[in-house]
Amino acid sequence: MNYGIDIYTSETTANEIGIEGYGVHCLESAKQYQIGTLLIIPFDLVHYHNNGDECKNFGYLIYSKVTKEKLLFATDTAYIHNRFKGLTHIMIETNYISDFVNEEQISAVEKRRYMSHQSLETAIEFLKATDLSKVEVIYAIHLSHDKTDKNVIKQRLQEVTGKLVIIC
Secondary structure, three states, X not given: OOOOOOEEEEHHHHHHHOOOOOOEEXXXXXXXXXXXOEEEEEEEOOEEOOOOOEEOXXXXXXXXXXXXXXXXXXXXXXXXXXOOOOOOEEEEEOOEOHHHOOHHHOOHHHHHHHHHOOEHXXXXXXXXXXXXXXXXXXXXXXXXXXXOOHHHHHHHHHHHHOOEEEEO
């Protein structure tokens, strides 16, 4: 905002972080918006505050009127309720690998982290339930630094989807 960049977010997020005024655009879930040549539909994701209360978080379906590409962007979520067709690009959270997590040795804060973030296994289940016929590339995003292995994630996602996978 300080550099004149417009902010697009939920009203809840804008209120929680105390931003308002010119350049702040509050979006509603499942409503289509046009920003330049992009059509954008925010959709609800599952995420929690540190105290365990659910917090508002959006994923985005973004369609380019110029290139006709359709991107799904979903991060900071335990799972994705929605199903999509005609995607060409997917950016999906793969925060941790379940086998790397020992629930008996994690703190309460870490337990919340796992409640709010998608495992590789959950990402795979979402991708299996998604029409991947037009998908060109899958980007694995928001990997934890200590509960994952980028090579395992890339290999598993490619095996399941048959698509190019890029680790971010």
